[in-house]
Structure formats: structure tokens, C-alpha cells
Amino acid sequence: MKIRFIVPLFFLFFSLQAYTQEGIPVYFDYLADNYYLVYPSMAGIGEGGKIRGTARKQWFSVDEAPTLQTVNAHFRLGDSNSGIGAIVFNDANGYHSQTGVKLTYAHHLKLGGDIRYLNQLSFGLSAGILQSSLDETEFRSVIQDPLITGTKNSVSYYNIDLGISYSKMEFYAHFAALNVLGSGRDLYSAIEFDNLRRYLASVGYIFGKNEWQIEPSVLFQMTEFTDEKTLDINAKVYRDVDFGRIWGGLSYRRSFEGAQFLTDGSFGEQQLQLITPIVGANIGNFLVSYNYSYQTGDIRFDNGGFHQITLGYDFGQSERKYDCYCPAAQ
Numbered sequence: 001m002k003i004r005f006i007v008p009l010f011f012l013f014f015s016l017q018a019y020t021q022e023g024i025p026v027y028f029d030y031l032a033d034n035y036y037l038v039y040p041s042m043a044g045i046g047e048g049g050k051i052r053g054t055a056r057k058q059w060f061s062v063d064e065a066p067t068l069q070t071v072n073a074h075f076r077l078g079d080s081n082s083g084i085g086a087i088v089f090n091d092a093n094g095y096h097s098q099t100g101v102k103l104t105y106a107h108h109l110k111l112g113g114d115i116r117y118l119n120q121l122s123f124g125l126s127a128g129i130l131q132s133s134l135d136e137t138e139f140r141s142v143i144q145d146p147l148i149t150g151t152k153n154s155v156s157y158y159n160i161d162l163g164i165s166y167s168k169m170e171f172y173a174h175f176a177a178l179n180v181l182g183s184g185r186d187l188y189s190a191i192e193f194d195n196l197r198r199y200l201a202s203v204g205y206i207f208g209k210n211e212w213q214i215e216p217s218v219l220f221q222m223t224e225f226t227d228e229k230t231l232d233i234n235a236k237v238y239r240d241v242d243f244g245r246i247w248g249g250l251s252y253r254r255s256f257e258g259a260q261f262l263t264d265g266s267f268g269e270q271q272l273q274l275i276t277p278i279v280g281a282n283i284g285n286f287l288v289s290y291n292y293s294y295q296t297g298d299i300r301f302d303n304g305g306f307h308q309i310t311l312g313y314d315f316g317q318s319e320r321k322y323d324c325y326c327p328a329a330q
Contacts, residue, residue, distance in 0.1 A: 042085015
């Protein structure tokens with residue numbers, strides 16, 4: 001089918017998705033035992049601590065395509081009920097980029113049961129400083145545009161994230177409100193987004209306690225300013241092996257809103273749809289994971305997908321602290 005015309009609303013829809021994801025964009029790295037990157041309440045969730053680093057690249061054939069790098073670490077403070085963590089990230093998309101640092105404190109309350117029974121309610125708060133930049137040094141216009149400065153503009157601001165998590169043996173549920181302060185950057189002369197808040201919620205359960213385990217889960221996210229909503233439907237399979245654990249899974253993300261386009265004289269509507277297979281392994285205290293996201297639909301910017309690698313290290317953790325298969329809390 002030959003596409004002759006695309007309504008500008010379609011491009012606006014996907015542009016808003018990029019710009020309103022102020023802070024760390026929520027991709028699929030949380031599936032690589034990296035829930036702290038999404039939920040502050042997961043800092044120090046288990047005994048010991050975890051370090052995770054991710055690198056994401058979209059559309060290798062496209063110059064200045066979106067890239068994201070994150071490094072985070074979190075751990076429990078000794079035998080206390082407190083956990084702390086830190087996140088550093090860099091997100092670039094064409095002429096726009098953002099970097100930031102977040103520091104987290106979390107408190108974990110045991111709700112009952114003996115020492116081997118996981119029944120825990122967790123609260124977390126992250127405070128961060130972020131810098132957004134817009135590089136206009138390569139912008140050219142035949143007629144002088146007063147909105148183009150021809151320089152690299154940067155602004156810094158503060159924001160906070162709040163989270164709550166509940167873990168009961170193989171069951172877990174999380175909620176977070178990101179960019180709670182709302183207002184932040186004052187970078188663009190023409191259009192400003194005064195409300196950057198996002199809300200996330202997820203729930204999951206791990207079935208099986210022998211060599212094989214299956215983990216279905218869902219994650220819902222909503223951006224308040226644009227009322228954008230997406231849902232991730234996930235399934236992972238684990239297998240214990242001699243050197244540790246291997247696992248793989250599949251995620252399907254779909255937006256609730258569609259963007260209209262015109263092709264061959266008729267209108268159509270398309271939702272954002274991403275299919276993401278993920279594979280990984282825990283080798284001793286080390287973790288390695290890879291996921292690839294492919295966008296479906298008739299309208300795509302490029303045929304290539306989105307690649308992401310996660311590397312991690314776990315420290316100070318006992319073997320199977322709880323009588324459950326709950327890797328996030330072990």
C-alpha cells in the first residue's frame with residue numbers, strides 16, 4: 001500500500017510521546033530484574049544490593065537516533081528496614097538531550113510471618129536534578145527566525161518521584177508517581193509542557209518452585225498532560241541451571257490512543273504497538289540481558305528495531321532467603 005499523505009497529528013502523537021517522557025523513559029529494561037529503575041520503593045528491596053547498567057539504541061541506520069544509557073545501584077542498609085539507591089542517566093534524541101541524577105530512600109515494613117516468609121510493604125522517595133538541552137547550532141533558516149538562538153540551550157531543575165510496592169511470596173504489585181512537582185524545564189520558546197507527571201502501576205505473579213518458573217505481569221503507564229496511556233503485557237520463563245539461571249520472555253506494548261493518517265484516499269488510525277522478546281542469564285552474581293523491540297503497523301519511521309543490553313551484579317545476598325521464587329526480593 002502506497003502512503004500518499006500522513007496527517008500531521010500522527011507525527012505530533014509520537015513527538016509528544018518522546019517529549020513528555022521527561023526523566024528516564026520507561027522501556028523494557030525493568031524486565032531484566034531492574035524494577036528499581038522504575039519504582040523508587042524497590043531500593044534495597046532484598047538483602048544486600050544490586051547494580052545495573054543499560055544501553056539502548058534505536059534505528060542503527062538513522063543519524064542522531066534516540067539513545068539511552070543508565071547506571072543504577074541500590075542496597076539494604078545492614079539489618080535495618082531502610083534501603084538507598086542512586087541512578088545516573090543520559091537520554092539523547094536528535095537535537096534534544098537530557099541527563100540526570102536521582103538519589104533514593106526507601107523504607108520496608110514486614111507485615112507478618114516468620115523470617116522465611118516474604119510479606120512486605122515498601123515506600124520510596126527519589127529526589128533528582130535533571131538538565132535538558134536543545135542544540136540549535138546546526139539550525140539554518142533563509143529568513144531570520146527570532147525563536148532560533150543558534151546556540152546550545154540548557155536548563156536544570158529538580159523533581160521527585162514517589163513509589164509504593166507490596167510483595168507477598170510470589171506475588172508483587174507496584175505503583176509510582178514520577179515527576180510529582182509537575183513543572184520543570186523552560187527550554188522551548190514556542191511550546192512548554194507545564195505538567196510532566198506520569199503514573200505507573202504493575203502487578204505480577206511467579207508460578208512454579210522447581211526447575212521451571214513462569215512469570216506473567218502487566219505494567220500500565222499514563223502521562224497526565226497528554227492523557228497518553230499504554231499497557232505492557234509480559235510473560236517470562238525461568239530455568240535453574242548449574243551455573244545460575246537462564247530466562248526469556250516476551251512483552252507486548254499497546255497504546256490506548258490512536259493517531260489518524262490518510263492513505264489512498266481513506267483515513268486510518270494506528271495505535272503504538274511494540275513487540276519485545278527478551279533473553280537473559282544470571283551467572284553467579286552477574287546478570288546479562290538483551291531485548292529487541294519491533295514496532296508493528298503500516299506507519300513506521302524505520303524498519304529497524306530498538307536494541308537494549310543490560311549488565312548487572314548482585315552482592316551481599318543469601319541463597320534463597322525466602323521460601324518463595326521471588327528474584328526481585330532475593
